[in-house]
Amino acid sequence: MAAIERISITLPAEMAASLRHTVEGGQYASTSEIVREALREWSRRRDDELRDLEALRQAVKIGDESGPSVPADEVFAELRRMIAARRAAVA
Numbered sequence: 001m002a003a004i005e006r007i008s009i010t011l012p013a014e015m016a017a018s019l020r021h022t023v024e025g026g027q028y029a030s031t032s033e034i035v036r037e038a039l040r041e042w043s044r045r046r047d048d049e050l051r052d053l054e055a056l057r058q059a060v061k062i063g064d065e066s067g068p069s070v071p072a073d074e075v076f077a078e079l080r081r082m083i084a085a086r087r088a089a090v091a
Helices: 013-024 031-065 072-090
Strands: none
Touching: 013 031
């Protein structure tokens, strides 16, 4: 079993009342159980965000290494020329 460490936290009165109400309602055995679940969820969300950030960094790196960029106005101008040429060929 993992070592247990007791810590003390300070909460706004409304949050503390909500925790007590939840325990009294039987949804959790203790306020500590609620806090542990909240911390597990926070940890999962933080890990997900870190994975997403790393994936974004990798995508940026791949993009940077793929070669020089082309200005968007040049890309759109070329697309417009291609569309105009296709339309002219069909007409």
